[in-house]
Amino acid sequence: MSNKLIIFSAPSGSGKTTIVKHLLNKIDSLAFSVSVTTRQKRPNEKNGRDYYFYSENEFLKAIKNDSFLEYEEVYKGLFYGTLKSEVERLWAAGKTVIFDVDVIGGLNIKKFYGDQALAVFLRPPSIRTLMERLRKRETEVEHRLMERIEKAKSELIYEHQFDKVIVNDVLNDTFETAENTVAKFLESED
Numbered sequence: 391m392s393n394k395l396i397i398f399s400a401p402s403g404s405g406k407t408t409i410v411k412h413l414l415n416k417i418d419s420l421a422f423s424v425s426v427t428t429r430q431k432r433p434n435e436k437n438g439r440d441y442y443f444y445s446e447n448e449f450l451k452a453i454k455n456d457s458f459l460e461y462e463e464v465y466k467g468l469f470y471g472t473l474k475s476e477v478e479r480l481w482a483a484g485k486t487v488i489f490d491v492d493v494i495g496g497l498n499i500k501k502f503y504g505d506q507a508l509a510v511f512l513r514p515p516s517i518r519t520l521m522e523r524l525r526k527r528e529t530e531v532e533h534r535l536m537e538r539i540e541k542a543k544s545e546l547i548y549e550h551q552f553d554k555v556i557v558n559d560v561l562n563d564t565f566e567t568a569e570n571t572v573a574k575f576l577e578s579e580d
Contacts, residue, residue, distance in 0.1 A: 393481040395503055396420070396572055397489045399496030400512035403524040405558040409568050410490040416569055419576065421485035422478050426461075428469045432551060444472070446451065460491075460498035472499065487577060496552070499537040508575040510554035510568070515559040517543060517566030521541070 396413075399506050400406040414420050426442045428449050437443050444452070449469045453456060461471030470492060472474040480487045489499060493511070514520040520542055524535055554571050559563045 392506060393486075394576065395423075395487045395499065395507040396575065397475070397490065397491060397499050397507055397509045397566075398512055399489075399491055399552065401493065401514065401520060401545045401560075402538050403438045403520050403542070404512050404514045405523070405561070405564070406490050406512050408561070409558070410488055412565050413488060413568060413572055416492060417537045417572060417576075419486050420488045420572075421474060423480065423487045423489045425489075425491060425519040426469075426471045426473060428467065440448075440489065444469075445537060459502060462492065462493045462494055462512065464492060464541075470495065474537075488575045492550050500552075508554070508572070509552045510571060511555045512564075513546065513549055513555055513557050514542075514556055518526075519559075 397404045398410050410422065415420055421530050424438060424440070424442055425451065428444055428446050431437065431441075431443050435441065446467060446469070449461075449471070452471070452473075453461060455471055458471040458475045459477060461469060461470050472489065472491065472495065477487050489496065490535065491499065496509055496511075500507050514523070516540065521535070521539055522537055556564060556567050556571070
C-alpha cells in the first residue's frame with residue numbers, strides 16, 4: 391500500500407476540526423497533520439498538538455528554507471502552512487495522514503499528491519448557519535467575523551474541485567458520511 395492522505399477543507403466555522411477529530415477517534419490508521427500558524431494560541435490549545443505556533447519571522451524563515459508543502463497568508467500577517475517534514479514523519483510511522491486545512495491549502499496538497507490524496511470539501515448548509523456558528527465561538531470581533539464570512543463566500547466557489555463534497559447540516563449524519571467516504575478511500579487499491 392502506498393502512502394495516502396485525506397484532506398478536509400472548508401470555510402472557517404464549517405466544522406472541519408470537529409469532523410477530523412471524530413475520524414481520528416474512529417479510525418486507528420489515521421494521524422493528524424499538525425499545521426503551522428502565526429495566530430495567537432487559544433485557551434486549551436497546545437503547541438504541537440493543535441498547531442505549531444510560529445512567530446511571523448519564524449514562518450517567513452521556514453518559507454525561505456522551502457519547508458512547506460503549502461502555505462497561505464490567510465489575512466494580513468496571519469499565516470497557515472503544512473510542513474513537508476510533518477507528512478514524512480507520519481508516513482514513516484505507518485499512518486495515513488489526515489489534514490484539517492483551508493480551501494486553497496487543501497487544493498494545493500491535492501495537486502501535489504494527486505490520487506494519493508482524497509480531498510473532501512465540508513460545506514455549511516448556508517452562509518447564515520455559518521455566521522451563527524462563528525458567532526457562537528466568540529473568538530472573533532465583529533469586523534473579523536465579517537472578513538471570515540466574505541472569505542467563506544469566495545471559498546464556496548472551489549467546492550467542485552474537490553473529490554467529495556459533504557454538507558455539514560446534521561452532525562451525526564455528517565460523521566457517518568465522512569466515515570464511509572474515508573473507509574472507501576482507504577480500502578481502494580492504489
